[in-house]
Structures are given as structure tokens and as C-alpha cells.
Amino acid sequence: MSPPERARKTFDLSRHITAAVGAQKAYVPGDQPSESGWVKLNTNENPFPPSPRVAAAIRAELGTDAASLRLYPNPASAPLRAAAARYHGHGLGAENVLAGNGSDDVLNLLVRAFADASKPAGMLVPSYSLYPVLSGLNAAAMRTVPVGLDGVFDTAAVAASGANIFFLTNPNAPLGIAFAPEKIAEVLEAFDGLLVVDEAYAPFARADAVPLLTRFPNLVVTRTFSKAFALAGIRAGYALADAAVVAALDKVRDSYNLDRLAQAAAVAALEDRAYYDGITAEIKRARDAASAALRGLGWRVLPSEANFLMASPPSAVGKTPAETAAAVHAFFKSRKILVRYFPSNPVTAPFLRISVGSAREMETLLAAAAASADADSSSSAADAADAAPR
Numbered sequence: 001m002s003p004p005e006r007a008r009k010t011f012d013l014s015r016h017i018t019a020a021v022g023a024q025k026a027y028v029p030g031d032q033p034s035e036s037g038w039v040k041l042n043t044n045e046n047p048f049p050p051s052p053r054v055a056a057a058i059r060a061e062l063g064t065d066a067a068s069l070r071l072y073p074n075p076a077s078a079p080l081r082a083a084a085a086r087y088h089g090h091g092l093g094a095e096n097v098l099a100g101n102g103s104d105d106v107l108n109l110l111v112r113a114f115a116d117a118s119k120p121a122g123m124l125v126p127s128y129s130l131y132p133v134l135s136g137l138n139a140a141a142m143r144t145v146p147v148g149l150d151g152v153f154d155t156a157a158v159a160a161s162g163a164n165i166f167f168l169t170n171p172n173a174p175l176g177i178a179f180a181p182e183k184i185a186e187v188l189e190a191f192d193g194l195l196v197v198d199e200a201y202a203p204f205a206r207a208d209a210v211p212l213l214t215r216f217p218n219l220v221v222t223r224t225f226s227k228a229f230a231l232a233g234i235r236a237g238y239a240l241a242d243a244a245v246v247a248a249l250d251k252v253r254d255s256y257n258l259d260r261l262a263q264a265a266a267v268a269a270l271e272d273r274a275y276y277d278g279i280t281a282e283i284k285r286a287r288d289a290a291s292a293a294l295r296g297l298g299w300r301v302l303p304s305e306a307n308f309l310m311a312s313p314p315s316a317v318g319k320t321p322a323e324t325a326a327a328v329h330a331f332f333k334s335r336k337i338l339v340r341y342f343p344s345n346p347v348t349a350p351f352l353r354i355s356v357g358s359a360r361e362m363e364t365l366l367a368a369a370a371a372s373a374d375a376d377s378s379s380s381a382a383d384a385a386d387a388a389p390r
């Protein structure tokens with residue numbers, strides 16, 4: 001005999017979810033297609049594999065039977081903190097490093113520790129669109145300061161923003177433009193709050209903010225293994241900061257926030273500087289070559305110190321710059337080339353953000369860029385022909 005049918009219990013989620021989570025729109029990451037065959041230039045992943053030492057370290061951690069996975073990992077990621085301190089030098093010790101499950105985890109910990117309903121967060125616009133999602137989830141207001149396509153922003157506006165924690169992406173994403181260390185020092189002097197310099201792309205830049213840590217206890221520098229270290233799939237990142245800030249973040253994080261394989265991989269990556277110097281130099285050369293080639297096709301390309309280009313195609317006849325960018329984005333997609341497009345902000349809408357991929361991927365991209373101009377001129381020529389009296 002089957003049990004009697006019962007009516008399904010009702011549960012009104014909207015009445016129970018917290019106001020902050022209920023109101024927040026989810027962050028939308030770039031497409032991660034599951035089929036192969038795409039030229040994937042949309043999420044700034046590295047075209048090179050990680051150091052061979054990474055695979056060796058993961059294999060050593062696993063052994064033949066993965067028995068080590070029975071045991072919890074080092075709770076503080078202590079070997080990784082020590083390796084990161086050694087990697088950067090500048091008198092930093094393990095007490096100045098917090099390891100995270102990707103740098104997005106570190107950013108989340110920073111928001112949870114330093115922003116809430118009475119302590120606003122702040123950011124440059126445009127920059128990384130994850131920050132307002134994290135602040136929103138913690139019921140914190142987000143104060144914004146505009147940055148121009150020339151990379152200029154007003155230090156006094158950051159100081160007057162009322163933010164308790166301010167995110168400065170350097171080099172900026174999505175613009176690719178880097179800020180001078182002197183400018184960052186000026187902000188650190190003027191701003192009465194915690195300044196987070198998100199250095200996801202700093203390994204591709206000429207300078208970084210790490211040397212400023214000795215002078216400014218209100219500075220946090222965040223780094224990721226996802227871009228220059230070619231480990232987006234492993235999920236590891238870290239923050240460098242004053243020991244008191246690190247201790248505060250340690251209270252907030254999960255007690256085992258990096259798994260064994262991630263810790264082993266990240267340490268091995270930091271210990272192979274020669275390999276990463278080589279592939280980083282290669283990516284910078286490819287970036288500068290692609291930038292010159294796009295300019296040759298009439299594109300406007302912002303000066304990039306990252307592993308991507310923010311580039312605007314020449315306006316097609318009868319189309320606005322934003323409409324042109326949308327059309328080229330769609331044209332690329334029709335050729336199975338993914339790039340990032342940010343139409344919601346009028347400043348970024350005329351641009352496409354193109355990751356620097358392998359030599360072959362860049363050839364494919366540049367051929368498509370050339371063909372998009374032909375597609376445009378032939379269609380506008382066709383339009384003109386249609387309009388012309390016969």
C-alpha cells in the first residue's frame with residue numbers, strides 16, 4: 001500500500017530570503033562554452049599551460065591512490081603564504097599574506113570584513129563588475145568614481161567618496177590601462193579607508209603597488225593564479241597586507257578555504273619564476289603586435305598593460321560606435337570567436353575586450369577583424385546600391 005498523497009508544503013522564499021540577497025542580481029561571468037571549437041578570447045585566460053612543475057606537484061600530492069585527499073588540507077595554506085612572501089620580497093612575511101579560493105574569494109572576504117550597511121564600498125567605473133555584487137550581498141552601498149578612457153580619475157573624489165573600502169583595479173579591467181605607483185600613493189595618502197589594489201593583471205604591467213605596502217597600512221594588494229600563472233581552473237589567489245588586516249580576514253574565511261591540490265599547484269607556480277617570465281614576455285609581445293595590427297585596420301586600441309586589449313572597431317556607415325561594436329561582437333561569434341562586450345555602460349559600449357590568446361588564435365581574430373570591415377563595407381555598399389535609383 002502506498003502512503004497517502006500529501007499536499008506539497010508551501011514556502012514563500014521571498015519572505016524568508018535576506019533583503020540584501022533577495023535584491024541582488026547575480027554576477028554574470030563571461031561565456032564558458034562546453035563544446036570545443038571556440039576561439040576563446042573572452043575571459044583573459046592564459047594561452048600557455050602552467051609550469052610543468054605544477055603538474056608534477058599535483059601528481060606528487062595525489063600519489064598513486066590519492067590517499068592524501070582523505071585528510072583536510074593545511075588550514076591556513078601556510079606553505080603557500082610563505083611562498084608568496086618569498087616571491088614578492090620587499091620585507092613581506094607569511095603574516096602579510098592571506099590565501100583565497102581564487103582572488104574573487106579574497107575580494108569577498110574583504111567586503112565581508114570592511115563593508116556593511118553603515119560602511120560603504122567604493123570603486124572606479126568602469127572596473128570589475130563583481131565588486132558591486134559582493135557589496136550588495138553584504139548590504140553595503142557602492143560609491144563610484146569615474147575613470148576616463150585616458151585612465152585619469154580624481155584622487156580627491158576617491159577621498160570624498162565616503163567609502164570605507166575602495167577597489168582600484170590596476171591595471172584597470174576592462175580598460176587595460178595601468179595607474180602609476182605615484183598616483184596610487186597619492187590615493188593612499190588622501191583616502192581615509194582601506195584601499196584594495198586588485199592586481200589580477202599586474203604581472204603584465206611595468207610596475208605594481210607591492211613596494212607601497214611597507215609605507216601604507218591601509219593598502220591591500222590582491223593577486224590571482226588565474227591569469228599570468230595559467231591556473232584559472234585551480235582557483236587560487238591571495239592578498240598582501242598589513243598583518244593586522246590579514247588577521248581580520250583570517251577570522252572571516254572558511255577554515256579550509258584552499259584544497260590540497262590548489263595549495264600544491266600554487267606553491268609550485270610561485271617557485272618557477274623563469275618559466276612564467278618567459279610566457280609573460282611572450283604574451284606581452286603578442287599583445288603589442290595585435291594592438292598594432294588592429295590599429296592598422298583602423299581600430300582605436302587603448303594602451304594595455306594587461307593580457308587583453310580594449311579595442312573599438314571603426315564605425316560602420318550609418319551605425320553608432322556602440323552599434324558597430326555590437327555588430328562586430330556578433331560577427332565574431334558567428335565565426336566561433338568569443339570576446340567580451342560591455343554594452344550597459346556608454347563609455348565601454350563602443351569597445352570589445354579581447355584576451356591575448358595563442359599566435360594562431362590571434363591570427364584568426366585579426367583575420368575576422370579584417371573581414372568584419374569588408375562585411376560592413378560590402379553590406380553598406382549593398383545598402384547604398386539598394387538605395388540608388390537603377
Ligand SMILES: *Cc1c(COP(=O)(O)O)cnc(C)c1O
Nearest residue numbers: 102103104128173200224226237
Ligand atoms: C580575473 C579577475 C579576478 C579574479 O580572479 P580569480 O582568482 O579567478 O577569482 C579578480 N579581479 C579582476 C579584475 C579580474 O579580472
